[in-house]
Amino acid sequence: MENLKLRKTIRKYQQKDIPADLLNDLLESACRASTVGNMQTYSVVVTRDAGRKAKLAPAHFNQPMVQSAPVVLTFCIDLNRFSKWCRQRHAEPGYNNFEWFVTGAIDALLVAQTFCVAAEEHGLGICYLGTTTYNPHLIVEALELPELVFPIATVTVGWPDENPPQVDRLPLEAVVHEEVYRDYTPEMIDRLYAYKESLPENQQYVVENAKDNLAQVFTDVRYTKKDAEAMSELLWDTMKKQGF
Amino acid sequence: MENLKLRKTIRKYQQKDIPADLLNDLLESACRASTVGNMQTYSVVVTRDAGRKAKLAPAHFNQPMVQSAPVVLTFCIDLNRFSKWCRQRHAEPGYNNFEWFVTGAIDALLVAQTFCVAAEEHGLGICYLGTTTYNPHLIVEALELPELVFPIATVTVGWPDENPPQVDRLPLEAVVHEEVYRDYTPEMIDRLYAYKESLPENQQYVVENAKDNLAQVFTDVRYTKKDAEAMSELLWDTMKKQGF
Numbered sequence: 152m153e154n155l156k157l158r159k160t161i162r163k164y165q166q167k168d169i170p171a172d173l174l175n176d177l178l179e180s181a182c183r184a185s186t187v188g189n190m191q192t193y194s195v196v197v198t199r200d201a202g203r204k205a206k207l208a209p210a211h212f213n214q215p216m217v218q219s220a221p222v223v224l225t226f227c228i229d230l231n232r233f234s235k236w237c238r239q240r241h242a243e244p245g246y247n248n249f250e251w252f253v254t255g256a257i258d259a260l261l262v263a264q265t266f267c268v269a270a271e272e273h274g275l276g277i278c279y280l281g282t283t284t285y286n287p288h289l290i291v292e293a294l295e296l297p298e299l300v301f302p303i304a305t306v307t308v309g310w311p312d313e314n315p316p317q318v319d320r321l322p323l324e325a326v327v328h329e330e331v332y333r334d335y336t337p338e339m340i341d342r343l344y345a346y347k348e349s350l351p352e353n354q355q356y357v358v359e360n361a362k363d364n365l366a367q368v369f370t371d372v373r374y375t376k377k378d379a380e381a382m383s384e385l386l387w388d389t390m391k392k393q394g395f
Numbered sequence: 396m397e398n399l400k401l402r403k404t405i406r407k408y409q410q411k412d413i414p415a416d417l418l419n420d421l422l423e424s425a426c427r428a429s430t431v432g433n434m435q436t437y438s439v440v441v442t443r444d445a446g447r448k449a450k451l452a453p454a455h456f457n458q459p460m461v462q463s464a465p466v467v468l469t470f471c472i473d474l475n476r477f478s479k480w481c482r483q484r485h486a487e488p489g490y491n492n493f494e495w496f497v498t499g500a501i502d503a504l505l506v507a508q509t510f511c512v513a514a515e516e517h518g519l520g521i522c523y524l525g526t527t528t529y530n531p532h533l534i535v536e537a538l539e540l541p542e543l544v545f546p547i548a549t550v551t552v553g554w555p556d557e558n559p560p561q562v563d564r565l566p567l568e569a570v571v572h573e574e575v576y577r578d579y580t581p582e583m584i585d586r587l588y589a590y591k592e593s594l595p596e597n598q599q600y601v602v603e604n605a606k607d608n609l610a611q612v613f614t615d616v617r618y619t620k621k622d623a624e625a626m627s628e629l630l631w632d633t634m635k636k637q638g639f
Binding site (some may be wrong): 155156157158160175177179180181182183184185187188189190191193194195196197198199200203227229231232233235236237239240241242243244245246248249250251254256257260261263264265267268269277278279280284285294295296297300302303304309318319320321323325326327328329330331332334335337340341343344363364365366369370373374375376377378379380382383385387390 | 399400401402404416418422423424425426427428429431432433434436437438439440441442443444447471473475476477478479480481484485486487488489490492493494495497500501504505507508509511512513521522523525528529537538539540541544547548555563564565567569570571572573574575576578579581584585587588607608610611613614615617618619620621622623624626627629631
Protein backbone atom coordinates (compact mmCIF):
# COMPACT_ATOMS: atom_id res chain seq x y z
CA MET A 152 0.00 0.00 0.00
CA GLU A 153 3.07 2.25 0.00
CA ASN A 154 2.05 2.85 -3.63
CA LEU A 155 -0.96 4.85 -2.48
CA LYS A 156 1.36 7.47 -1.01
CA LEU A 157 3.44 7.70 -4.16
CA ARG A 158 0.59 7.94 -6.64
CA LYS A 159 0.29 10.66 -9.27
CA THR A 160 -2.35 11.57 -11.78
CA ILE A 161 -1.29 10.53 -15.29
CA ARG A 162 -2.47 12.55 -18.30
CA LYS A 163 -0.26 11.10 -21.05
CA TYR A 164 -0.71 7.50 -22.16
CA GLN A 165 1.14 5.05 -24.40
CA GLN A 166 -0.60 4.07 -27.63
CA LYS A 167 -1.32 0.64 -26.21
CA ASP A 168 -4.66 -0.93 -25.46
CA ILE A 169 -5.93 -2.29 -22.15
CA PRO A 170 -6.92 -5.96 -22.60
CA ALA A 171 -10.63 -6.58 -22.00
CA ASP A 172 -9.82 -9.29 -19.44
CA LEU A 173 -7.73 -6.92 -17.35
CA LEU A 174 -10.34 -4.17 -17.51
CA ASN A 175 -13.08 -6.58 -16.46
CA ASP A 176 -10.94 -7.92 -13.66
CA LEU A 177 -10.41 -4.37 -12.34
CA LEU A 178 -14.12 -3.63 -12.63
CA GLU A 179 -14.94 -6.87 -10.75
CA SER A 180 -12.69 -5.68 -7.91
CA ALA A 181 -14.29 -2.24 -8.02
CA CYS A 182 -17.79 -3.70 -7.65
CA ARG A 183 -16.77 -5.21 -4.31
CA ALA A 184 -16.82 -1.68 -2.84
CA SER A 185 -19.50 -1.03 -0.23
CA THR A 186 -22.93 -0.12 -1.62
CA VAL A 187 -26.03 1.06 0.25
CA GLY A 188 -28.32 -1.90 0.99
CA ASN A 189 -26.38 -3.92 -1.61
CA MET A 190 -28.53 -2.17 -4.23
CA GLN A 191 -25.61 -1.20 -6.52
CA THR A 192 -27.19 2.06 -7.65
CA TYR A 193 -24.52 2.76 -10.27
CA SER A 194 -23.47 1.91 -13.83
CA VAL A 195 -20.18 2.29 -15.67
CA VAL A 196 -20.00 3.18 -19.35
CA VAL A 197 -16.78 2.04 -21.05
CA THR A 198 -15.69 4.15 -24.04
CA ARG A 199 -13.01 2.73 -26.36
CA ASP A 200 -14.36 3.78 -29.77
CA ALA A 201 -12.63 6.83 -31.29
CA GLY A 202 -15.90 8.18 -32.66
CA ARG A 203 -17.58 7.99 -29.28
CA LYS A 204 -14.59 9.63 -27.60
CA ALA A 205 -14.85 12.47 -30.11
CA LYS A 206 -18.50 12.90 -29.09
CA LEU A 207 -17.54 12.95 -25.40
CA ALA A 208 -14.61 15.34 -25.79
CA PRO A 209 -16.55 18.65 -25.93
CA ALA A 210 -18.32 17.75 -22.67
CA HIS A 211 -14.84 17.71 -21.13
CA PHE A 212 -13.76 20.99 -22.74
CA ASN A 213 -11.70 18.95 -25.21
CA GLN A 214 -9.09 17.97 -22.64
CA PRO A 215 -6.72 15.79 -24.71
CA MET A 216 -6.90 12.77 -22.36
CA VAL A 217 -10.41 11.92 -23.54
CA GLN A 218 -9.20 11.13 -27.04
CA SER A 219 -5.67 9.94 -26.23
CA ALA A 220 -6.48 7.44 -23.45
CA PRO A 221 -7.29 3.91 -24.64
CA VAL A 222 -10.24 3.74 -22.23
CA VAL A 223 -12.58 6.38 -20.81
CA LEU A 224 -14.88 5.30 -17.98
CA THR A 225 -17.98 7.28 -17.04
CA PHE A 226 -19.28 6.33 -13.60
CA CYS A 227 -22.99 7.05 -13.29
CA ILE A 228 -25.61 7.23 -10.59
CA ASP A 229 -28.14 4.59 -11.75
CA LEU A 230 -31.57 4.20 -10.18
CA ASN A 231 -33.03 3.06 -13.51
CA ARG A 232 -32.01 -0.59 -13.31
CA PHE A 233 -33.16 -1.06 -9.72
CA SER A 234 -36.46 0.75 -10.36
CA LYS A 235 -37.11 -1.36 -13.47
CA TRP A 236 -36.57 -4.51 -11.43
CA CYS A 237 -39.01 -3.24 -8.78
CA ARG A 238 -41.74 -2.37 -11.31
CA GLN A 239 -41.32 -5.73 -13.00
CA ARG A 240 -42.01 -7.33 -9.59
CA HIS A 241 -45.06 -5.14 -8.87
CA ALA A 242 -43.12 -3.20 -6.26
CA GLU A 243 -43.43 0.61 -6.37
CA PRO A 244 -39.95 2.21 -6.36
CA GLY A 245 -39.43 5.57 -4.61
CA TYR A 246 -35.93 6.38 -5.82
CA ASN A 247 -36.53 9.39 -8.09
CA ASN A 248 -35.55 12.00 -5.52
CA PHE A 249 -32.64 13.96 -4.06
CA GLU A 250 -31.85 11.41 -1.33
CA TRP A 251 -31.27 8.70 -3.93
CA PHE A 252 -29.37 11.04 -6.24
CA VAL A 253 -26.89 11.53 -3.38
CA THR A 254 -26.94 7.85 -2.40
CA GLY A 255 -26.30 6.80 -6.00
CA ALA A 256 -23.43 9.30 -6.17
CA ILE A 257 -21.86 7.75 -3.07
CA ASP A 258 -22.23 4.24 -4.52
CA ALA A 259 -20.79 5.26 -7.89
CA LEU A 260 -17.83 7.14 -6.40
CA LEU A 261 -16.78 4.29 -4.11
CA VAL A 262 -16.71 2.03 -7.18
CA ALA A 263 -14.81 4.62 -9.23
CA GLN A 264 -12.13 5.08 -6.60
CA THR A 265 -11.72 1.35 -5.97
CA PHE A 266 -11.28 0.92 -9.71
CA CYS A 267 -8.58 3.60 -9.73
CA VAL A 268 -6.65 2.09 -6.83
CA ALA A 269 -6.77 -1.36 -8.47
CA ALA A 270 -5.75 0.05 -11.87
CA GLU A 271 -2.78 1.92 -10.41
CA GLU A 272 -1.71 -1.21 -8.53
CA HIS A 273 -1.53 -2.90 -11.96
CA GLY A 274 0.72 -0.17 -13.34
CA LEU A 275 -1.98 1.79 -15.16
CA GLY A 276 -2.30 5.56 -14.83
CA ILE A 277 -5.57 7.40 -14.27
CA CYS A 278 -6.98 10.91 -14.42
CA TYR A 279 -10.32 12.11 -13.02
CA LEU A 280 -12.02 14.72 -15.19
CA GLY A 281 -13.67 17.32 -12.97
CA THR A 282 -15.59 18.49 -16.01
CA THR A 283 -18.16 15.69 -15.55
CA THR A 284 -20.34 17.84 -13.31
CA TYR A 285 -19.88 20.94 -15.51
CA ASN A 286 -21.53 19.53 -18.62
CA PRO A 287 -23.65 16.60 -17.47
CA HIS A 288 -26.26 17.30 -20.18
CA LEU A 289 -23.66 16.74 -22.94
CA ILE A 290 -22.57 13.45 -21.37
CA VAL A 291 -26.18 12.32 -21.01
CA GLU A 292 -26.52 12.91 -24.75
CA ALA A 293 -23.20 11.37 -25.84
CA LEU A 294 -23.70 8.19 -23.81
CA GLU A 295 -27.49 7.97 -24.29
CA LEU A 296 -28.23 7.91 -20.57
CA PRO A 297 -31.93 7.35 -19.80
CA GLU A 298 -34.00 8.75 -16.91
CA LEU A 299 -32.62 8.09 -13.42
CA VAL A 300 -29.08 7.76 -14.75
CA PHE A 301 -26.63 10.63 -14.17
CA PRO A 302 -22.85 10.93 -14.85
CA ILE A 303 -20.92 11.75 -11.69
CA ALA A 304 -17.24 10.95 -12.45
CA THR A 305 -15.13 10.34 -15.55
CA VAL A 306 -11.78 8.57 -15.42
CA THR A 307 -9.31 8.24 -18.30
CA VAL A 308 -7.09 5.15 -18.04
CA GLY A 309 -3.98 3.96 -19.85
CA TRP A 310 -0.36 2.87 -19.59
CA PRO A 311 1.67 5.89 -18.37
CA ASP A 312 3.75 7.80 -20.89
CA GLU A 313 4.99 10.46 -18.46
CA ASN A 314 6.42 10.61 -14.96
CA PRO A 315 5.42 13.98 -13.53
CA PRO A 316 6.54 15.16 -10.10
CA GLN A 317 4.08 14.51 -7.29
CA VAL A 318 1.93 17.55 -6.48
CA ASP A 319 1.66 19.02 -2.98
CA ARG A 320 -1.01 18.33 -0.38
CA LEU A 321 -1.93 20.33 2.71
CA PRO A 322 -0.39 18.93 5.92
CA LEU A 323 -2.59 16.20 7.42
CA GLU A 324 -3.55 18.40 10.39
CA ALA A 325 -5.26 20.75 7.92
CA VAL A 326 -7.93 18.19 7.03
CA VAL A 327 -8.19 16.00 10.15
CA HIS A 328 -10.17 17.08 13.22
CA GLU A 329 -10.10 15.29 16.58
CA GLU A 330 -13.56 14.61 18.10
CA VAL A 331 -15.18 17.83 16.85
CA TYR A 332 -14.57 20.23 13.99
CA ARG A 333 -12.04 22.76 15.16
CA ASP A 334 -12.56 25.87 13.08
CA TYR A 335 -9.56 27.66 11.59
CA THR A 336 -8.02 30.79 13.09
CA PRO A 337 -6.28 33.29 10.77
CA GLU A 338 -2.93 32.04 12.12
CA MET A 339 -3.81 28.44 11.27
CA ILE A 340 -4.82 29.39 7.73
CA ASP A 341 -1.51 31.21 7.22
CA ARG A 342 0.47 28.27 8.54
CA LEU A 343 -1.46 25.50 6.71
CA TYR A 344 -1.31 27.22 3.30
CA ALA A 345 2.28 28.53 3.64
CA TYR A 346 3.95 25.62 1.86
CA LYS A 347 1.49 25.65 -1.05
CA GLU A 348 1.92 29.41 -1.44
CA SER A 349 5.72 29.10 -1.37
CA LEU A 350 5.97 26.63 -4.27
CA PRO A 351 7.70 28.15 -7.35
CA GLU A 352 5.04 26.76 -9.73
CA ASN A 353 2.30 28.40 -7.70
CA GLN A 354 4.16 31.70 -7.53
CA GLN A 355 4.53 31.44 -11.29
CA TYR A 356 0.72 31.15 -11.71
CA VAL A 357 0.31 34.34 -9.67
CA VAL A 358 2.70 36.22 -11.98
CA GLU A 359 1.27 34.77 -15.21
CA ASN A 360 -2.25 35.75 -14.21
CA ALA A 361 -1.20 39.15 -12.88
CA LYS A 362 -2.81 38.50 -9.50
CA ASP A 363 -1.72 39.43 -5.97
CA ASN A 364 -1.67 35.89 -4.63
CA LEU A 365 -2.57 32.23 -5.29
CA ALA A 366 -6.06 32.41 -3.77
CA GLN A 367 -6.99 35.05 -6.37
CA VAL A 368 -5.84 32.71 -9.14
CA PHE A 369 -8.49 30.28 -7.88
CA THR A 370 -11.32 32.76 -7.32
CA ASP A 371 -10.72 35.06 -10.31
CA VAL A 372 -9.38 32.68 -12.96
CA ARG A 373 -9.78 28.95 -12.34
CA TYR A 374 -12.99 28.57 -10.33
CA THR A 375 -15.04 31.75 -10.37
CA LYS A 376 -18.28 32.42 -8.53
CA LYS A 377 -20.00 33.28 -11.81
CA ASP A 378 -19.07 29.95 -13.42
CA ALA A 379 -20.01 28.01 -10.28
CA GLU A 380 -23.44 29.63 -10.19
CA ALA A 381 -24.11 28.87 -13.85
CA MET A 382 -22.92 25.28 -13.38
CA SER A 383 -25.04 24.85 -10.25
CA GLU A 384 -28.11 25.76 -12.25
CA LEU A 385 -27.18 23.43 -15.12
CA LEU A 386 -26.42 20.58 -12.73
CA TRP A 387 -29.74 21.05 -10.98
CA ASP A 388 -31.68 21.30 -14.26
CA THR A 389 -30.02 18.17 -15.65
CA MET A 390 -30.76 16.31 -12.42
CA LYS A 391 -34.43 17.27 -12.79
CA LYS A 392 -34.48 16.33 -16.48
CA GLN A 393 -33.04 12.93 -15.61
CA GLY A 394 -36.04 12.42 -13.33
CA PHE A 395 -34.63 13.03 -9.85
CA MET B 396 -5.00 -6.54 -5.09
CA GLU B 397 -6.67 -9.97 -4.91
CA ASN B 398 -7.78 -8.72 -1.47
CA LEU B 399 -10.15 -6.24 -3.06
CA LYS B 400 -12.16 -9.11 -4.51
CA LEU B 401 -12.35 -10.94 -1.19
CA ARG B 402 -13.31 -7.98 0.96
CA LYS B 403 -16.30 -7.97 3.29
CA THR B 404 -17.91 -5.33 5.44
CA ILE B 405 -17.06 -5.87 9.13
CA ARG B 406 -19.54 -4.85 11.82
CA LYS B 407 -18.01 -6.51 14.90
CA TYR B 408 -14.68 -5.33 16.23
CA GLN B 409 -12.19 -6.49 18.85
CA GLN B 410 -11.85 -4.33 21.96
CA LYS B 411 -8.48 -3.12 20.76
CA ASP B 412 -7.43 0.38 19.83
CA ILE B 413 -6.00 1.59 16.52
CA PRO B 414 -2.62 3.27 17.19
CA ALA B 415 -2.61 6.96 16.28
CA ASP B 416 0.45 6.46 14.06
CA LEU B 417 -1.30 3.79 11.98
CA LEU B 418 -4.47 5.86 11.65
CA ASN B 419 -2.49 8.90 10.54
CA ASP B 420 -0.52 6.81 8.07
CA LEU B 421 -3.76 5.54 6.52
CA LEU B 422 -5.17 9.06 6.39
CA GLU B 423 -1.96 10.29 4.70
CA SER B 424 -2.45 7.64 2.01
CA ALA B 425 -6.11 8.58 1.67
CA CYS B 426 -5.24 12.24 1.09
CA ARG B 427 -3.26 11.25 -2.00
CA ALA B 428 -6.57 10.53 -3.76
CA SER B 429 -7.41 12.81 -6.68
CA THR B 430 -9.03 16.12 -5.71
CA VAL B 431 -10.55 18.79 -7.97
CA GLY B 432 -7.98 21.50 -8.69
CA ASN B 433 -5.92 20.19 -5.75
CA MET B 434 -8.28 22.20 -3.52
CA GLN B 435 -8.94 19.36 -1.04
CA THR B 436 -12.52 20.40 -0.34
CA TYR B 437 -13.00 17.88 2.48
CA SER B 438 -12.34 17.31 6.17
CA VAL B 439 -12.32 14.15 8.29
CA VAL B 440 -13.54 14.12 11.88
CA VAL B 441 -12.03 11.32 13.98
CA THR B 442 -14.20 10.13 16.87
CA ARG B 443 -12.60 7.95 19.57
CA ASP B 444 -14.19 9.38 22.72
CA ALA B 445 -17.02 7.25 24.16
CA GLY B 446 -19.08 10.31 25.07
CA ARG B 447 -18.83 11.71 21.56
CA LYS B 448 -19.75 8.33 20.06
CA ALA B 449 -22.84 8.29 22.29
CA LYS B 450 -23.77 11.70 20.89
CA LEU B 451 -23.29 10.44 17.32
CA ALA B 452 -25.15 7.16 17.78
CA PRO B 453 -28.75 8.47 17.46
CA ALA B 454 -27.84 10.09 14.11
CA HIS B 455 -27.05 6.56 12.95
CA PHE B 456 -30.23 5.04 14.39
CA ASN B 457 -28.12 3.60 17.21
CA GLN B 458 -26.43 1.02 15.01
CA PRO B 459 -24.09 -0.74 17.47
CA MET B 460 -20.93 -0.21 15.37
CA VAL B 461 -20.84 3.49 16.27
CA GLN B 462 -20.20 2.74 19.92
CA SER B 463 -18.34 -0.57 19.57
CA ALA B 464 -15.76 0.45 16.93
CA PRO B 465 -12.57 1.98 18.33
CA VAL B 466 -12.68 4.70 15.66
CA VAL B 467 -15.52 6.39 13.80
CA LEU B 468 -14.59 8.61 10.85
CA THR B 469 -16.96 11.21 9.46
CA PHE B 470 -15.92 12.36 5.99
CA CYS B 471 -17.24 15.84 5.26
CA ILE B 472 -17.59 18.14 2.30
CA ASP B 473 -15.58 21.20 3.41
CA LEU B 474 -15.63 24.51 1.55
CA ASN B 475 -15.11 26.43 4.80
CA ARG B 476 -11.32 26.08 5.01
CA PHE B 477 -10.72 26.99 1.37
CA SER B 478 -13.12 29.95 1.53
CA LYS B 479 -11.49 31.24 4.72
CA TRP B 480 -8.10 31.11 3.01
CA CYS B 481 -9.51 33.05 0.04
CA ARG B 482 -11.08 35.77 2.20
CA GLN B 483 -7.88 36.14 4.19
CA ARG B 484 -6.09 36.81 0.87
CA HIS B 485 -8.70 39.33 -0.33
CA ALA B 486 -10.01 36.86 -2.90
CA GLU B 487 -13.80 36.47 -3.12
CA PRO B 488 -14.76 32.76 -2.92
CA GLY B 489 -17.78 31.49 -4.88
CA TYR B 490 -18.09 28.03 -3.39
CA ASN B 491 -21.36 28.26 -1.43
CA ASN B 492 -23.50 26.60 -4.11
CA PHE B 493 -24.77 23.26 -5.44
CA GLU B 494 -21.86 22.72 -7.84
CA TRP B 495 -19.38 22.87 -5.00
CA PHE B 496 -21.55 20.78 -2.71
CA VAL B 497 -21.32 18.02 -5.34
CA THR B 498 -17.61 18.65 -6.01
CA GLY B 499 -16.86 18.53 -2.30
CA ALA B 500 -18.81 15.27 -2.03
CA ILE B 501 -16.71 13.75 -4.83
CA ASP B 502 -13.49 14.88 -3.14
CA ALA B 503 -14.57 13.56 0.27
CA LEU B 504 -15.74 10.19 -1.07
CA LEU B 505 -12.53 9.50 -2.99
CA VAL B 506 -10.61 10.10 0.23
CA ALA B 507 -13.04 7.94 2.24
CA GLN B 508 -12.75 5.00 -0.13
CA THR B 509 -8.96 5.24 -0.40
CA PHE B 510 -8.84 5.20 3.39
CA CYS B 511 -11.00 2.06 3.44
CA VAL B 512 -8.88 0.20 0.89
CA ALA B 513 -5.69 1.11 2.80
CA ALA B 514 -7.24 0.13 6.16
CA GLU B 515 -8.39 -3.26 4.85
CA GLU B 516 -4.95 -3.89 3.37
CA HIS B 517 -3.61 -3.47 6.91
CA GLY B 518 -6.04 -6.04 8.28
CA LEU B 519 -8.61 -3.62 9.64
CA GLY B 520 -12.34 -4.02 8.97
CA ILE B 521 -14.64 -1.20 7.94
CA CYS B 522 -18.34 -0.45 7.65
CA TYR B 523 -19.96 2.49 5.83
CA LEU B 524 -23.03 3.86 7.59
CA GLY B 525 -25.66 4.80 5.02
CA THR B 526 -27.44 6.74 7.75
CA THR B 527 -25.09 9.71 7.27
CA THR B 528 -27.34 11.28 4.64
CA TYR B 529 -30.52 10.45 6.61
CA ASN B 530 -29.74 12.56 9.64
CA PRO B 531 -27.11 15.08 8.54
CA HIS B 532 -28.54 17.74 10.91
CA LEU B 533 -27.81 15.54 13.93
CA ILE B 534 -24.25 14.92 12.77
CA VAL B 535 -23.71 18.64 12.15
CA GLU B 536 -24.74 19.19 15.77
CA ALA B 537 -22.77 16.31 17.30
CA LEU B 538 -19.53 17.21 15.51
CA GLU B 539 -20.02 20.99 15.64
CA LEU B 540 -19.72 21.43 11.87
CA PRO B 541 -19.75 25.10 10.79
CA GLU B 542 -21.19 26.62 7.58
CA LEU B 543 -19.94 25.09 4.31
CA VAL B 544 -19.14 21.80 6.04
CA PHE B 545 -21.47 18.83 5.47
CA PRO B 546 -21.17 15.13 6.50
CA ILE B 547 -21.32 12.81 3.49
CA ALA B 548 -19.97 9.42 4.68
CA THR B 549 -19.31 7.74 8.00
CA VAL B 550 -16.99 4.77 8.36
CA THR B 551 -16.52 2.65 11.48
CA VAL B 552 -13.08 1.02 11.72
CA GLY B 553 -11.55 -1.66 13.91
CA TRP B 554 -9.84 -5.02 14.12
CA PRO B 555 -12.30 -7.67 12.86
CA ASP B 556 -14.06 -9.86 15.41
CA GLU B 557 -16.21 -11.75 12.90
CA ASN B 558 -15.76 -13.48 9.57
CA PRO B 559 -19.09 -13.23 7.76
CA PRO B 560 -19.72 -14.86 4.35
CA GLN B 561 -19.22 -12.55 1.39
CA VAL B 562 -22.49 -11.06 0.11
CA ASP B 563 -23.63 -11.34 -3.51
CA ARG B 564 -23.15 -8.82 -6.29
CA LEU B 565 -24.96 -8.55 -9.62
CA PRO B 566 -23.01 -10.08 -12.51
CA LEU B 567 -20.57 -7.56 -14.01
CA GLU B 568 -22.59 -7.27 -17.22
CA ALA B 569 -25.44 -5.81 -15.14
CA VAL B 570 -23.49 -2.67 -14.31
CA VAL B 571 -21.09 -2.25 -17.26
CA HIS B 572 -22.17 -0.77 -20.59
CA GLU B 573 -20.06 -0.78 -23.76
CA GLU B 574 -19.85 2.60 -25.55
CA VAL B 575 -23.41 3.70 -24.74
CA TYR B 576 -25.95 2.90 -22.06
CA ARG B 577 -27.88 -0.13 -23.17
CA ASP B 578 -31.21 -0.02 -21.41
CA TYR B 579 -32.59 -3.16 -19.79
CA THR B 580 -35.24 -5.37 -21.37
CA PRO B 581 -37.60 -7.35 -19.11
CA GLU B 582 -35.66 -10.52 -20.02
CA MET B 583 -32.38 -8.93 -18.96
CA ILE B 584 -33.84 -7.80 -15.64
CA ASP B 585 -35.08 -11.34 -14.94
CA ARG B 586 -31.72 -12.84 -15.81
CA LEU B 587 -29.57 -10.31 -13.97
CA TYR B 588 -31.55 -10.48 -10.71
CA ALA B 589 -32.18 -14.26 -10.79
CA TYR B 590 -29.21 -15.21 -8.62
CA LYS B 591 -29.96 -12.55 -5.99
CA GLU B 592 -33.60 -13.63 -5.85
CA SER B 593 -32.62 -17.30 -5.53
CA LEU B 594 -30.46 -16.86 -2.42
CA PRO B 595 -31.94 -18.56 0.68
CA GLU B 596 -31.29 -15.50 2.89
CA ASN B 597 -33.17 -13.27 0.48
CA GLN B 598 -36.06 -15.74 0.22
CA GLN B 599 -36.12 -15.73 4.02
CA TYR B 600 -36.55 -11.92 4.06
CA VAL B 601 -39.54 -12.27 1.74
CA VAL B 602 -41.19 -14.77 4.12
CA GLU B 603 -40.34 -12.80 7.28
CA ASN B 604 -41.84 -9.63 5.85
CA ALA B 605 -44.85 -11.39 4.36
CA LYS B 606 -44.14 -9.98 0.89
CA ASP B 607 -44.50 -11.52 -2.56
CA ASN B 608 -40.89 -11.03 -3.59
CA LEU B 609 -37.53 -9.43 -2.73
CA ALA B 610 -38.17 -6.18 -4.61
CA GLN B 611 -41.17 -5.54 -2.35
CA VAL B 612 -38.96 -5.99 0.70
CA PHE B 613 -36.91 -3.05 -0.59
CA THR B 614 -39.79 -0.78 -1.64
CA ASP B 615 -42.24 -1.54 1.19
CA VAL B 616 -39.93 -2.20 4.14
CA ARG B 617 -36.28 -1.19 3.79
CA TYR B 618 -36.27 1.86 1.53
CA THR B 619 -39.75 3.30 1.10
CA LYS B 620 -40.79 6.20 -1.09
CA LYS B 621 -42.25 8.01 1.91
CA ASP B 622 -38.99 7.83 3.87
CA ALA B 623 -36.95 8.85 0.82
CA GLU B 624 -39.11 11.91 0.25
CA ALA B 625 -38.86 13.00 3.88
CA MET B 626 -35.09 12.44 3.82
CA SER B 627 -34.72 14.35 0.55
CA GLU B 628 -36.33 17.36 2.16
CA LEU B 629 -34.19 17.11 5.28
CA LEU B 630 -31.03 16.67 3.22
CA TRP B 631 -31.89 19.70 1.11
CA ASP B 632 -32.81 21.83 4.16
CA THR B 633 -29.59 20.89 5.96
CA MET B 634 -27.57 21.67 2.84
CA LYS B 635 -29.17 25.13 2.76
CA LYS B 636 -28.65 25.65 6.50
CA GLN B 637 -24.97 24.80 6.05
CA GLY B 638 -24.78 27.64 3.55
CA PHE B 639 -24.79 25.86 0.18
